[in-house]
Amino acid sequence: MNTNHRNGEVRIGFYICHCGHNIAGMxxxxxxxxxxxxxxxxxxxxDYKYMCSDPGQELIQQDxxxxxxxxxxxxxxxxxxxxxxxxxxxxxGGLNPFYFQMVNIREHDSWVCTDRGEATAKAKSLSHAAxxxxxxxxxxxxxxxxxxxxxxxxGGGIAGIHAALTLGNAGKKVYLVERDPSIGGHMAQFxxxxxxxxxxxxxxxxxxxxxxxxxxxxLWSYSEVVKVSGYVGNYTVTxxxxxxYVNEELCVGCLECIQACIYKEGKFPDEFNVxxxxxxxxxxxxxxxxxxxxxxxxxxxxxxxxxxxxKTCLEACADRKAIDFTQKEELVEIxxxxxxxxxxxxxxxxxxxxxxxxxxxxxxxxAIELERLVNSSGPTAGEIVLRDGRPPKSVxxxxxxxxxxxxxxxxxxxxxxMHSMKLAQLVREHTDADVTVxxxxxxxxxxxxxxxxxxxxxxxxxxxxxxxxxxxDWALAPEEEGKLVIRVEDTLAGFVRRIPVDMIVLATGMExxxxxxxVRRLFNMSCGTEGWFLEKHPKLAPVSTFTDGVFIAGCCxxxxxxxxxxxxxxxxxxxxxxxxxxxxIEQEPNTAYIVEADCSGCKSCIPLCPYTAISFDDAxxxxxxxxxxxxxxxxxxxxxxxxxxxxxxxxxxxxxxxxEGVLAYV
Amino acid sequence: MKYSYFPGCSLKGLGRAYEESLLPxxxxxxxxxxxxxxxxxxxxxxxxxxxxxxxxxxxxxxxxIAEKAGPHDLMAPCSACYLVLNKTKHNIADFPEINAAVQxxxxxxxxxxxxxxxxxxxxxxxxxxVGLDAIKEKVVRPLKGLKVAPYYGCxxxxxxxxxxxAWNPTTMDRLLATVGAEVVHFPLKTKCCGGSLTGTVPEAGxxxxxxxxxxxxxxGADVIATACPLCQFNLxxxxxxxxxxxxxxxxxxxxxxxxxxxxxxxxxxxxGLKRNFVPMKPLPAEPATV
Numbered sequence: 001m002n003t004n005h006r007n008g009e010v011r012i013g014f015y016i017c018h019c020g021h022n023i024a025g026m027x028x029x030x031x032x033x034x035x036x037x038x039x040x041x042x043x044x045x046x047d048y049k050y051m052c053s054d055p056g057q058e059l060i061q062q063d064x065x066x067x068x069x070x071x072x073x074x075x076x077x078x079x080x081x082x083x084x085x086x087x088x089x090x091x092x093g094g095l096n097p098f099y100f101q102m103v104n105i106r107e108h109d110s111w112v113c114t115d116r117g118e119a120t121a122k123a124k125s126l127s128h129a130a131x132x133x134x135x136x137x138x139x140x141x142x143x144x145x146x147x148x149x150x151x152x153x154x155g156g157g158i159a160g161i162h163a164a165l166t167l168g169n170a171g172k173k174v175y176l177v178e179r180d181p182s183i184g185g186h187m188a189q190f191x192x193x194x195x196x197x198x199x200x201x202x203x204x205x206x207x208x209x210x211x212x213x214x215x216x217x218x219l220w221s222y223s224e225v226v227k228v229s230g231y232v233g234n235y236t237v238t239x240x241x242x243x244x245y246v247n248e249e250l251c252v253g254c255l256e257c258i259q260a261c262i263y264k265e266g267k268f269p270d271e272f273n274v275x276x277x278x279x280x281x282x283x284x285x286x287x288x289x290x291x292x293x294x295x296x297x298x299x300x301x302x303x304x305x306x307x308x309x310x311k312t313c314l315e316a317c318a319d320r321k322a323i324d325f326t327q328k329e330e331l332v333e334i335x336x337x338x339x340x341x342x343x344x345x346x347x348x349x350x351x352x353x354x355x356x357x358x359x360x361x362x363x364x365x366x367a368i369e370l371e372r373l374v375n376s377s378g379p380t381a382g383e384i385v386l387r388d389g390r391p392p393k394s395v396x397x398x399x400x401x402x403x404x405x406x407x408x409x410x411x412x413x414x415x416x417x418m419h420s421m422k423l424a425q426l427v428r429e430h431t432d433a434d435v436t437v438x439x440x441x442x443x444x445x446x447x448x449x450x451x452x453x454x455x456x457x458x459x460x461x462x463x464x465x466x467x468x469x470x471x472x473d474w475a476l477a478p479e480e481e482g483k484l485v486i487r488v489e490d491t492l493a494g495f496v497r498r499i500p501v502d503m504i505v506l507a508t509g510m511e512x513x514x515x516x517x518x519v520r521r522l523f524n525m526s527c528g529t530e531g532w533f534l535e536k537h538p539k540l541a542p543v544s545t546f547t548d549g550v551f552i553a554g555c556c557x558x559x560x561x562x563x564x565x566x567x568x569x570x571x572x573x574x575x576x577x578x579x580x581x582x583x584x585i586e587q588e589p590n591t592a593y594i595v596e597a598d599c600s601g602c603k604s605c606i607p608l609c610p611y612t613a614i615s616f617d618d619a620x621x622x623x624x625x626x627x628x629x630x631x632x633x634x635x636x637x638x639x640x641x642x643x644x645x646x647x648x649x650x651x652x653x654x655x656x657x658x659x660e661g662v663l664a665y666v
Numbered sequence: 667m668k669y670s671y672f673p674g675c676s677l678k679g680l681g682r683a684y685e686e687s688l689l690p691x692x693x694x695x696x697x698x699x700x701x702x703x704x705x706x707x708x709x710x711x712x713x714x715x716x717x718x719x720x721x722x723x724x725x726x727x728x729x730x731i732a733e734k735a736g737p738h739d740l741m742a743p744c745s746a747c748y749l750v751l752n753k754t755k756h757n758i759a760d761f762p763e764i765n766a767a768v769q770x771x772x773x774x775x776x777x778x779x780x781x782x783x784x785x786x787x788x789x790x791x792x793x794x795x796v797g798l799d800a801i802k803e804k805v806v807r808p809l810k811g812l813k814v815a816p817y818y819g820c821x822x823x824x825x826x827x828x829x830x831x832a833w834n835p836t837t838m839d840r841l842l843a844t845v846g847a848e849v850v851h852f853p854l855k856t857k858c859c860g861g862s863l864t865g866t867v868p869e870a871g872x873x874x875x876x877x878x879x880x881x882x883x884x885x886g887a888d889v890i891a892t893a894c895p896l897c898q899f900n901l902x903x904x905x906x907x908x909x910x911x912x913x914x915x916x917x918x919x920x921x922x923x924x925x926x927x928x929x930x931x932x933x934x935x936x937x938g939l940k941r942n943f944v945p946m947k948p949l950p951a952e953p954a955t956v
Contacts, residue, residue: 354834360853472853474881 010135013044013069014127015060017051017076019106024049026110028120032075035124039131043067052082057089064093071134075103075127096139098589098649101130125665132661136654140589145628147233148337149580151573152177154225154523157185158562159554159569160342161207166573168216172580175334176211177239178221180271182289184208185344189272189368191375193562194422195452201288201377208290221291226331228522229612231629232549233337233585243327244295245304250322251293257323258282258294260316262309268300270379273372277379282313287377296323338549338576341523341533342569343516345555348402348409348508355470356398356506361484362387364471364504367397367419374426384430392433392502396486397424398468399439403509411530413509413559417443420507421456428459436462436499438488446561464499466491471504510559523550532558543572548585551575590632590649596622598644605636605645667795669786670732670740671699674747675707681744681895683938687923688743688788690937694804694930695796699741702731708747712862718757722764723771725754729785730777739784741791745821745894751785752826787822788923789837789893790829798844806931808846811950814925815852815887816842817878817901819859819894832856838922842891845929850885854878859897864904875900876908879915889946890919902943918946 014036018024029047037045044063050056051074063069072095074086079102087097105123113119149172153164156178164176176183187193188208190200211217220239227238258280266278272286281300284292302309303325317323350358350366357364363386365373376382386392397420403413417439424435437456442463444453457463466488475481476498483500490497512531513519520527524547526534533552536544543551553569554560560568579585601621606614613629614636616622625636625645637647646652677685692699705728713721729751732740742748758765759781772779792801816838823835830837835856839849859878863871878901882890892898901919908915920939927937928949939946 354831357853360851474854474877474884476877 008070010041010071011043011067011069012039012041012071012073012131012134013060013063013067014042014046014131015051015056015072015074015076016047016105016123016127017056017074018047018049019076019110020049023076023106023110023123026113026116026119027105027123028116029123031120032123032127036127036131039128041071041135042131043069051076052085057085057092060086060089061093064090064095069093070095070099071137072100073103073127073130073134074100075105075123075130077106078104078108098140099134099137101134101137103127103130121665125662128665129658129661132664133654133658136651136657137649138651140648142589143587143627144584145233145587146584147579147582148235148335149173150175150334150336151576151580152225152235152237152334152336152339153342154339154519155185155342155344155554155556156180156183156211156219156221157342157344157554157565158187158204158207159344159565160185160340161204161211162566163340163342163553163569163573164211164217165207165214166570167576168211168214170573170577172216172577174217175237175239175336176217176219177223177225178219179224180285181222181244181295182285182291183211183219183221184286184288184290186368187562188286188288189274189371189375191371191378192422192426194418195446195448197422197425205288205290208288212290219291220332222295225522228339228524231611232547233579234628235336235339235549237334237336237339239332239334241330241332243298243329244293245298245301245323245325245327246294246296247322247324247327248291248293250320252320252322253284253292253294255284255294256316257313258284260312262302262312268297273379274366274369276369276372293322338551338579339523340551340553340569340572340576341519341525341545341556342552342554342565342572343513343519343556345510345559346513348413348511350401350506350508352408353401353405356401356468356504357471357473357484358506361471361473361504363392363484363502364506367416367423367505367507370423370427370505374423374430382430384427384433386502390502391431392427394434394436394483394501395424395427395431395503395505396484396499396501397435397437397505397507398471398486399437399507400467401506401508402511404440409509409511409530411509411559412443414443415559415561416507416509418446418449418452418561420505421452421461423505424456424461425459428461433502434460434462436464436486436501438464438466438468438486440465440467446563464488464490464492464497469496475500510555513556516556519556523547525550525552532556543568543575549576549579587628588632590647591627591630592625592632592634592637592645592647593627594623594625595644595646596620598642599623600642600644602641605640608635608639610635667696668698668700668738669791670735670738670783671701672705672708672728672732672740672742672747672751673701674742674744676744676746676895680899683941684743684895684898684921684923686936686938687921687927687932690932691923691926691930692788694927694932695792695800697791697796700735700738702728702735702740705731708742708744708750710746710750714750714753719764719767721750722754722757723768725750726758726768726772726779727775727777729754729783730772730779732783733779734777739786739791741786741788743788743893745787745819746896748785748787749821749826752828755781755783755785756826787829787893789822789841792841793837794829798840801841801926802844805845805929807929807949809842809925809929809949810846810848812847812925813850813886813888814842814847815850815882815885815890816855816922817852817859817882817890817892817897817919818855819892819897820856820861822893823856838891838893841922842925845926847925847929850882850887852882852885852887854881859894859900861896861900864900868907871900872904872908872911875904876912876915879905879908879917880912883915883917887917888950889925890917891922891925892919893922905944916944918942918944920946 033047091097223241269275270277270279298304372378480500551572553572554565599622709721709724860871860874
């Protein structure tokens with residue numbers, strides 16, 4: 001590789017790309033090449049149809065050899081797209097790849113300009129700047145940092161479970177951290193899944209058990225990530241393990257302690273059955289819970305709260321000695337190379353739309369409540385009944401509750417149409433009730449979903465198109481007495497209808513978790529305006545985030561159904577594996593560095609660094625920068641009062657000469 | 667606590683029982699109401715729909731007088747006045763051409779309006795300024811056992827729900843509970859009473875009134891409490907016609923201030939309760955005269 005030409009003769013090659021018509025349609029490329037050719041140091045100046053093509057790259061390499069070029073400038077598209085391509089071409093020609101500068105005259109010029117003269121002038125100006133700057137470029141080396149092979153998966157819903165199993169099966173060590181006492185997430189609450197109507201538990205619980213049995217997966221339920229530091233390949237994560245007052249290794253899940261609890265009956269709302277049944281202070285979330293061990297609710301248990309209880313549970317547990325009231329919260333620190341965040345969603349609170357009467361009329365229920373009612377291990381053992389125990393004769397389902405609504409959430413929750421049609425079919429299966437679905441648009445784009453909609457229509461489920469105005473219990477006609485009345489404008493029939501029913505099911509939409517903002521900060525991710533975690537690119541990097549080594553999967557990224565969640569978590573696992581199996585991370589050399597002789601040790605840079613890359617060397621009384629952590633944002637460079645922090649590829653002389661170049665053409 | 671007071675024409679005419687009960691209740695609570703000097707008709711919703719600009723000028727004159735009267739909030743008890751004055755404020759703020767017309771007209775009468783007079787509803791003032799605790803202290807005759815259907819009407823919280831929820835307002839519910847009444851669940855609390863349709867298209871208007879009466883009776887209410895003179899009139903005055911047409915639904919409709927007055931120990935006569943067509947039954951278990 002050539003040495004630093006800083007003090008030697010600079011020989012620049014300039015190439016302007018037509019990009020077919022993308023650039024040449026608005027910029028006079030030969031004129032730009034002609035203009036640049038006259039600048040000092042420019043040895044070669046060419047225009048070419050597609051610089052990124054093989055012949056285009058070959059052109060650069062050939063010129064480097066033939067004309068002894070030691071600097072290269074390409075004016076074409078965004079560096080995001082092809083900077084790597086051209087750097088590689090320059091390296092293949094025998095130069096250090098950082099003797100290269102790219103000019104974006106497509107996104108920044110031809111695509112946004114409407115006047116050919118002005119666009120050409122701008123291309124000349126930007127190219128001039130690059131030619132001025134590139135002469136100050138230095139040879140730089142990328143550095144390699146090894147990757148820790150373990151992976152942290154946050155969230156034990158179906159997305160997290162699938163990601164953990166995929167990685168575990170590939171031989172990677174995985175920590176799966178779940179906030180609740182059991183993994184399984186929302187899917188565990190479902191009775192059946194659309195559009196195949198296969199039993200949710202039958203397809204989920206084997207995966208849950210597999211997680212627990214897997215030699216490569218460490219499952220920490222009832223635990224939360226509280227601190228994350230480090231960078232891609234080398235994260236240090238602190239996990240808080242909440243005390244469940246039951247030793248997971250010793251408990252065999254016989255549930256005798258629950259029987260023995262001094263509370264003879266369940267007294268507290270059962271989270272798994274969304275409050276439709278009651279549980280005791282000592283409980284197991286649901287029969288197929290994983291880990292299959294009991295948990296003690298510290299806010300309800302007399303012993304934990306007051307220390308005054310007969311502790312009948314201890315007696316029942318007897319020699320197994322699994323119950324342990326001395327358990328304390330524990331903080332565990334682990335090292336991982338990659339993190340997959342699959343923290344899921346929460347359901348819209350139907351009380352926020354008071355006109356639908358949830359919380360006011362007992363027989364207005366949410367879709368997830370009906371899901372528990374229809375489930376054979378649910379509070380009614382699978383009977384769909386009204387609160388007074390009667391089976392409903394008619395059921396109304398209201399879609400888009402908290403979705404596609406300017407007053408609450410504007411997004412489509414994507415699953416509610418199908419979820420409601422599935423529930424409608426289950427209601428028809430379990431009862432004699434007539435079912436009417438109130439919808440704005442039926443959205444059934446998934447595989448087999450439109451067919452499922454057809455099936456629903458054929459099975460006699462009624463569909464009324466219109467956003468329901470209100471649910472009320474006042475009657476106008478004798479047939480409305482004692483019923484809930486749905487008032488809706490039927491937009492197909494063209495008039496306002498009153499439809500009396502016994503039970504109303506609200507298809508509540510999905511929302512970001514209540515603590516999404518805290519989680520976002522914890523993992524240094526971004527959120528869209530709605531609060532869903534933001535992917536790096538909506539099409540090309542759907543499971544990556546702007547923080548390398550942190551991936552997202554499932555509904556924390558946006559509403560989606562089970563197949564899509566699984567697809568994303570598989571993709572996230574594959575992305576993590578790609579990094580792990582490569583074994584190292586290549587770091588861009590655009591990092592900041594300290595000119596130690598000039599550093600006064602004022603420490604003003606240290607708190608400014610968003611990546612905690614700067615520390616203080618007490619012995620030398622100087623700041624020091626960890627290159628592996630530095631992302632090259634330049635904050636410290638700008639802030640340093642003694643100008644002792646500089647940055648590769650953004651040296652003062654590079655920037656100033658670039659400005660001079662821009663101004664030279666004006 | 668001092669407020670400018672805009673009675674509007676209803677409270678001096680058909681709805682005088684509202685004023686007759688509002689003034690002593692407010693006085694009882696130490697709230698001073700100073701009636702605007704030389705106020706005029708608010709224009710009601712009728713004028714608004716004929717000529718919005720002229721209607722704004724008419725209503726804005728009251729706002730200008732209030733601004734001149736001093737830095738007090740303006741209380742407008744009639745829900746039509748309350749709505750029209752608030753709507754005028756919005757129109758003046760949002761539409762420069764209306765503002766210009768208003769300022770020109772006011773200027774001719776040597777008045778100005780800078781937009782700084784908050785228009786308040788008595789429910790708002792009672793719950794948020796006076797406070798339920800202070801009201802509770804004044805209760806000498808709790809309305810125990812009296813079942814009340816709280817009826818807000820359409821104009822109090824819509825479209826400008828500044829002090830309460832537009833769908834399920836609760837200020838009156840809380841106020842009535844504070845004075846000891848039992849508030850029945852009345853989801854029709856913001857439904858239309860028929861408005862002026864009771865006079866112009868009775869078959870449509872009276873049907874709406876009937877639904878309100880019937881549902882209040884069905885839910886076991888002894889009395890309907892309202893905050894609007896037109897609602898009170900519609901619910902009270904047409905019951906014979908309604909009963910003939912759709913069947914029995916007989917129940918008294920009074921102003922919430924009248925019920926508060928009773929709880930404060932004021933006499934029914936003093937509170938204008940004798941003016942009802944359908945009289946309110948005596949309070950349950952009226953204590954023997956001491």
